[in-house]
Amino acid sequence: MGLLSDPVRRRALARLVLRLNAPLWALPAAWLERAMRSVGLEVYTQSFSRKLPFPDEAHERYMVSGTNVYGILRAPRAASTESLVLTVPCGSDATNSQAVGLLLALAAHFRGQIYWAKDIIFLVTEQDLLGTEAWLEAYHDVNVTGMQSSPLQGRAGAIQAAVALELSTDVVTSLDVAVEGLNGQLPNLDLLNLFQTFCQKGGLLCTLQGKLQPQDWTSVDGPLQGLQTLLLMVLQQASGRPHGPHGLFLRYRVEALTIRGINSFRQYKYDLVAVGKALEGVFRKLNHLLERLHQSFFFYLLPALSRFVSIGLYMPAVGFLLLVLGLKALELWMQLHEAGVGPEEAGGGPESSPPLQPAQSVGLASLVAPLLISQAMGLALYILPVLGQHVATQHFPVAEAEAVVLTLLAIYAAGLALPHSTQRVVSARAPDRGWMALKLVAIIYLALQLACIALTNFSLGFLLAVTMVPAAALTKPYGPRPLYATLLVLTSPAATLLGSLFLWRELQEAPLSLAEGWQLFLVAVAQGVLEHHTYGAMLFPLLALGLYPCWLLFWNVLFWK
Amino acid sequence: MVAACLPRERLRPLAGWLLLLSVGSVAAGRIEDQTEQFFRSGHTNNWAVLVCTSRFWFNYRHVANTLSVYRSVKRLGIPDSHIVLMLADDMACNPRNPKPATVFSHKNMELNVYGDDVEVDYRSYEVTVENFLRVLTGRIPSSTPRSKRLLSDDRSNILIYMTGHGGNGFLKFQDSEEITNIELADAFEQMWQKRRYNELLFIIDTCQGASMYERFYSPNIMALASSQVGEDSLSHQPDPAIGVHLMDRYTFYVLEFLEEINPASQTNMNDLFQVCPRSLCVSTPGHRTDLFQRDPKNVLITDFFGSVRKVEITTDTISLQPDLEITESSYKKDRMDEELMEPLKYAEQLPVAQIIHQKPKLKDWHPPGGFILGLWALIIMVFFKTYGIKHMKFIF
Numbered sequence: 001m002g003l004l005s006d007p008v009r010r011r012a013l014a015r016l017v018l019r020l021n022a023p024l025w026a027l028p029a030a031w032l033e034r035a036m037r038s039v040g041l042e043v044y045t046q047s048f049s050r051k052l053p054f055p056d057e058a059h060e061r062y063m064v065s066g067t068n069v070y071g072i073l074r075a076p077r078a079a080s081t082e083s084l085v086l087t088v089p090c091g092s093d094a095t096n097s098q099a100v101g102l103l104l105a106l107a108a109h110f111r112g113q114i115y116w117a118k119d120i121i122f123l124v125t126e127q128d129l130l131g132t133e134a135w136l137e138a139y140h141d142v143n144v145t146g147m148q149s150s151p152l153q154g155r156a157g158a159i160q161a162a163v164a165l166e167l168s169t170d171v172v173t174s175l176d177v178a179v180e181g182l183n184g185q186l187p188n189l190d191l192l193n194l195f196q197t198f199c200q201k202g203g204l205l206c207t208l209q210g211k212l213q214p215q216d217w218t219s220v221d222g223p224l225q226g227l228q229t230l231l232l233m234v235l236q237q238a239s240g241r242p243h244g245p246h247g248l249f250l251r252y253r254v255e256a257l258t259i260r261g262i263n264s265f266r267q268y269k270y271d272l273v274a275v276g277k278a279l280e281g282v283f284r285k286l287n288h289l290l291e292r293l294h295q296s297f298f299f300y301l302l303p304a305l306s307r308f309v310s311i312g313l314y315m316p317a318v319g320f321l322l323l324v325l326g327l328k329a330l331e332l333w334m335q336l337h338e339a340g341v342g343p344e345e346a347g348g349g350p351e352s353s354p355p356l357q358p359a360q361s362v363g364l365a366s367l368v369a370p371l372l373i374s375q376a377m378g379l380a381l382y383i384l385p386v387l388g389q390h391v392a393t394q395h396f397p398v399a400e401a402e403a404v405v406l407t408l409l410a411i412y413a414a415g416l417a418l419p420h421s422t423q424r425v426v427s428a429r430a431p432d433r434g435w436m437a438l439k440l441v442a443i444i445y446l447a448l449q450l451a452c453i454a455l456t457n458f459s460l461g462f463l464l465a466v467t468m469v470p471a472a473a474l475t476k477p478y479g480p481r482p483l484y485a486t487l488l489v490l491t492s493p494a495a496t497l498l499g500s501l502f503l504w505r506e507l508q509e510a511p512l513s514l515a516e517g518w519q520l521f522l523v524a525v526a527q528g529v530l531e532h533h534t535y536g537a538m539l540f541p542l543l544a545l546g547l548y549p550c551w552l553l554f555w556n557v558l559f560w561k
Numbered sequence: 562m563v564a565a566c567l568p569r570e571r572l573r574p575l576a577g578w579l580l581l582l583s584v585g586s587v588a589a590g591r592i593e594d595q596t597e598q599f600f601r602s603g604h605t606n607n608w609a610v611l612v613c614t615s616r617f618w619f620n621y622r623h624v625a626n627t628l629s630v631y632r633s634v635k636r637l638g639i640p641d642s643h644i645v646l647m648l649a650d651d652m653a654c655n656p657r658n659p660k661p662a663t664v665f666s667h668k669n670m671e672l673n674v675y676g677d678d679v680e681v682d683y684r685s686y687e688v689t690v691e692n693f694l695r696v697l698t699g700r701i702p703s704s705t706p707r708s709k710r711l712l713s714d715d716r717s718n719i720l721i722y723m724t725g726h727g728g729n730g731f732l733k734f735q736d737s738e739e740i741t742n743i744e745l746a747d748a749f750e751q752m753w754q755k756r757r758y759n760e761l762l763f764i765i766d767t768c769q770g771a772s773m774y775e776r777f778y779s780p781n782i783m784a785l786a787s788s789q790v791g792e793d794s795l796s797h798q799p800d801p802a803i804g805v806h807l808m809d810r811y812t813f814y815v816l817e818f819l820e821e822i823n824p825a826s827q828t829n830m831n832d833l834f835q836v837c838p839r840s841l842c843v844s845t846p847g848h849r850t851d852l853f854q855r856d857p858k859n860v861l862i863t864d865f866f867g868s869v870r871k872v873e874i875t876t877d878t879i880s881l882q883p884d885l886e887i888t889e890s891s892y893k894k895d896r897m898d899e900e901l902m903e904p905l906k907y908a909e910q911l912p913v914a915q916i917i918h919q920k921p922k923l924k925d926w927h928p929p930g931g932f933i934l935g936l937w938a939l940i941i942m943v944f945f946k947t948y949g950i951k952h953m954k955f956i957f
Contacts (some may be wrong), residue, residue: 077654077656112657115804117656288618288657288805290617334946337947
């Protein structure tokens with residue numbers, strides 16, 4: 001799978017790295033400090049370190065340590081109560097060097113102006129987002145992800161807004177803006193409108209999700225392109241990953257954007273002066289703010305940079321999907337009571353209560369077992385892969401990351417065999433209608449979960465609702481069982497993830513073959529587990545502890561005997 | 562006055578005396594005309610109350626508006642002791658100001674209206690509705706310094722200029738309170754009853770400014786506004802160096818008009834009404850003159866904007882006769898005032914009688930909402946499913 005999948009190579013490299021005890025590429029912290037100080041900023045550094053739960057194959061790191069360097073430009077005539085941040089994340093290779101140059105140039109220019117009412121922090125982080133997370137945790141004096149970071153020596157007041165910059169070349173043809181953040185949080189729409197205004201004023205070409213703005217909204221092409229952009233945003237928001245440093249700022253309610261410079265094969269190129277002018281305009285406008293950005297929307301979907309869909313328009317869609325579940329639950333409840341009322345009519349009168357109670361108690365007892373077992377499977381899915389990675393690597397020729405992913409998939413698939421085992425545990429006195437009670441409980445559980453998810457991360461809630469609700473509503477133990485089984489498997493959370501990966505690449509006009517898709521799926525699963533441990537992303541726990549047990553309940557309903 | 566009979570030898574000098582006297586009386590007649598013109602307007606002193614009701618950096622233009630009017634009024638002769646200037650005053654020293662200690666009213670920074678000699682009487686958080694009304698009505702605590710008082714009498718012409726953010730019937734003071742048009746009209750009525758003004762010119766430059774003068778009911782008030790009800794007053798020009806809009810359109814064109822006025826100008830109010838037509842201002846300026854006794858074309862701009870002391874040097878003696886007509890008409894005017902005052906005592910602020918005795922308004926019938934219909938359908942469906950349809954005959 002990666003550099004570390006051959007166990008022999010892995011052991012050699014581990015020994016080498018331990019001996020050197022040094023990372024392969026380090027930020028030139030001393031040089032940065034000197035450069036910022038010569039510009040006239042107050043410079044401080046911060047070191048951080050962390051041991052990841054398992055080696056990160058995408059970034060090739062395991063024991064992470066680094067230094068963040070930041071310089072503060074103090075407002076000349078104001079008390080340092082508020083600040084703005086310009087951050088440049090530097091990764092394990094020098095892909096963001098141009099951005100550092102632009103940052104220093106902007107710092108020198110800003111230092112000569114007297115109209116700053118807020119402090120400006122110029123932050124260069126190491127190890128991309130890990131460094132940003134360490135800095136933010138130290139700045140706000142919290143510890144949510146288990147990062148060991150040294151406390152900050154210098155602070156500048158409450159952060160009002162932040163802009164993250166990623167440039168790899170010194171000429172750009174377009175600027176791409178990313179808004180989706182950790183767990184699907186979004187910055188205030190005003191910040192995006194601000195950036196878009198400066199794109200227009202400066203004549204820069206700005207893209208969203210890598211797609212150009214549709215010019216013609218009257219024919220079919222414009223709305224179609226808008227729909228593609230919208231679907232891309234839905235998929236990115238549903239994944240819950242921070243797509244840039246801005247995603248981590250959003251957790252502290254600091255409005256932030258990431259701007260990426262793209263150099264493609266286009267005739268008209270802009271140099272960094274044009275980009276710098278746009279950034280200067282953005283910062284000057286943010287300087288005029290008296291309050292935090294709060295007038296515009298926090299929940300929206302973007303078909304284009306200049307258009308948005310507000311929550312009032314898209315929330316009813318999920319409402320209707322959950323209404324399906326609600327109506328199905330109502331129908332099951334009435335059928336259950338009809339079944340209970342049936343013997344009552346035959347007996348008539350007050351003798352109805354005793355026969356009803358044993359039926360109900362048996363129903364409840366037969367419910368508890370599947371519930372507990374499904375939840376236990378979910379817990380196993382959440383805890384075992386990371387916990388058992390060392391055991392797995394000892395017995396199988398796999399790397400730790402592979403072990404985690406394969407254990408996860410194994411437990412997931414093992415859940416499919418459950419109904420055969422639970423039937424033996426539960427007594428065979430389960431009445432014929434017991435599956436209705438289980439399905440009722442499962443439907444209510446699913447509806448509650450999806451409602452809660454849709455409130456915080458609408459895209460994830462909608463995506464899961466669209467796939468899981470039809471299958472959940474249709475599941476019955478009688479009827480064409482193989483058909484229902486395939487339907488249920490195809491709409492399980494893992495299959496949804498696989499499908500959305502294919503859809504995502506299809507929309508980006510870089511379609512995947514099956515093998516590539518499978519590889520991407522494995523990488524995505526590993527990244528999901530890793531990001532849960534390093535940044536606190538909630539996709540993995542939601543799927544493992546919430547939706548997977550719920551799906552297992554439906555699987556149990558399907559194979560009810 | 563000539564003696565009845567005189568000896569003939571004295572007639573020639575007498576004729577000479579007659580001629581001289583007649584010439585003198587003709588000249589005296591001209592002087593009397595001039596003195597009549599001299600006392601054409603009834604005021605002897607001028608005051609100005611200039612109020613800017615907004616603070617914060619993005620309301621730079623309101624402070625620039627007020628300071629520009631202040632500058633013109635001072636240039637035309639009203640001294641600082643007769644000007645009450647109320648400003649939020651956080652523009653010149655705002656950390657966002659790239660030119661500290663200045664407030665510009667024209668782009669390219671042609672005119673700094675802040676300067677060294679600006680005396681702000683009410684600054685920052687002292688600009689409140691309460692302080693404004695106390696200044697107007699004179700109900701001020703005795704410890705207030707003279708510079709913060711409006712010490713006007715019944716021969717004062719007062720100019721009141723207000724600018725800020727307003728709506729239909731109200732004006733916002735510093736983001737926390739409002740003054741309504743009714744309160745303002747009542748304050749002016751208090752001023753009239755206490756004889757605190759001779760004539761009053763009220764200018765307002767806000768959105769929907771005309772709503773603020775709709776409720777005036779005291780005599781001798783002329784009012785101008787920058788926009789009608791339902792219209793917004795727009796700002797004039799943003800300055801890229803400073804980063805905000807510098808002036809509002811209406812005040813900008815009023816100022817251009819005032820820059821051409823000098824203390825000796827004979828320009829009258831009708832010209833001021835024509836300033837800033839719709840093509841320049843985008844909003845429609847309005848004015849109200851029905852409460853004013855004189856014809857606006859006889860009212861000079863300097864009657865309100867300047868402090869023109871009428872001084873004429875003459876070597877002739879003028880004996881002023883009590884003009885019976887004028888005293889009678891003024892006596893009648895006083896009597897008429899008292900007669901008219903009864904019906905004008907209270908404006909119909911809240912028609913209580915109507916409210917108490919009105920019939921209930923017939924509201925339009927709306928069909929029940931989808932939610933309620935759905936809820937009832939659900940309840941009925943559940944009921945009949947549970948208990949069986951055979952129970953229906955017991956219900957209906």
